[in-house]
Amino acid sequence: MQLKPIAQTASGCTSSGCGGRSDQLTHLPKHIREKVHNHPCYSEQAHHHYARMHVAVAPACNIQCHYCNRKYDCTNESRPGVVSELLKPDQAVKKVMAVAANIPQMTVLGIAGPGDPLANPERTFETFRQITEKAPDIKLCVSTNGLALPEHVDALCEHNIDHVTITINCIDPDIGAKIYPWIFWNHQRIKGRKAAEILISQQQKGLQMLTDRGILVKVNSVMIPGINDQHLVEVSKVVKAKGAFLHNVMPLIAEKEHGTFYGIMGQRGPTTDELTALQDQCAGDMNMMRHCRQCRADAVGMLGEDRNEEFTLDKIEHMDIDYQQAMQQRAAYQQQIEQENQQQSRGEMVISLAALKSKKSLRPVLMAVASSGSGVINQHFGHAKEFLIYEANDMDVRFIGHRKVDLYCHGGDSCGEAESKLDKIIRALEGCEVVLCSKIGYEPWETLEQAGIQPNSEHAMEVIEEAVAAVYQEMADKGELTQQHHAWLATA
């Protein structure tokens, strides 16, 4: 197969191999690209190599969302925004230094909750102040609902925070009234449409103020079917016009046992197909983020890999950290990653399947990949807690998103129906025809095949995009791509 670079389109190429290592960021101005380059939450390429952490220093919140319940921290769950261990700023700083010294890939510290960071300005800014002073090699970011954003923009600039995430679920107060039951504003609790109106206006004002000052802004939106799903296309346009550089559409997670309004009232989350379709619709307007794994407010580690247990308060108490020395090791490690990345991009990282174009109307294929990082297929099927999903078509290979296996709950059979782990994986891989991994046992192999998903461990340790392209080529050669996938026929 001939490998050659794919031409960039004006709207920004969505191919994960596009431009080699610059992934979905190619359309951005150079100074912004440099800022996000090794930020695991923003750069699709970086999330294979770099890690981020959040510290839970901000418990208070100034609004209520229908997908949130402030009462819960069940030990069996790792829902986004939920947290187990609340830290004082001094404790948080100690933890950050301990993690940074032990995980040299950790480049980003975020404060995201469990409440709203800007509803806890003293705790949030004290943490950032100390980190800037003691660990200047760590990037800082903050995630907010936006209500208190305008009044804190100056302070954010002072603390040299260049990444801000605003959760914007709507720009229409009538829709907002169905998402936010109340806000706390000017010393009063305000409900209904008026509350949504104030929140929306503050979010938009804050977004504009930040981009005017050259601060990077990502917008998160929670996709709530029947409430804001179609509306998010409009949101995407508006936030892009105001200068947001990335829009991350996340699925609503709502289960009765979470005790949230949506969970109890039976509001469903989107299917993976609905989510991908909306992300595609929004992608025409702006750069979309597809690798977000909706981490918890106290997450530590590579995106999707929660290592918080290794750094609890009692454990870091006994760690003796020499940060000056750690900082040198970190710099050396990160330099090595950069060198490896550059070697990869000089090689055959860029995949084009344009050679297949002559064979007309080949259907696209979804493939699931088990990988523990570095952009290669290096994980045993049975060890994978999540799969990276790629789509191959006759033009290129693109990264679609993640599918988690244990969806936010690691409890035993007491949680819901006693579905076997393999059944759960098969359900999570719905729509995929191939699963690529480094190894796989006989029993899961058979069960997967019966479910219409072909396991494949022939490409162990290969670069993901290359392997996906190779498998797609094999399928094309066998004539499998001119027929429909039989699993689709069964459901059609």
Place this chain on the structure above:
Amino acid sequence: MTYQIIETCVNCCACEPLCPSDAIIEARPHFLISAKKCTECEGDYIDPQCVSICPIEGAILDSFGKAANPIGSLTGIPAAQWVAMIAEVRASV
């Protein structure tokens, strides 16, 4: 006349900086209101501040011992549905 925080408080700290009388104590297992200091915000604000930001229904009682934010008043979840969910979760454990 004074408010009282009870054990359903989740220690989210939201009320503490808002109190004009410094009546809120960051105690454990949960926050407390000093009965001596609490003025119910009279003379300072139209609405009592702790009651206005507290996200937990029933966590603050008024001077009559009644929930200042009754069940359903903040989340919008009807009381009957909330009770049924709690019963269901308890039964499954």
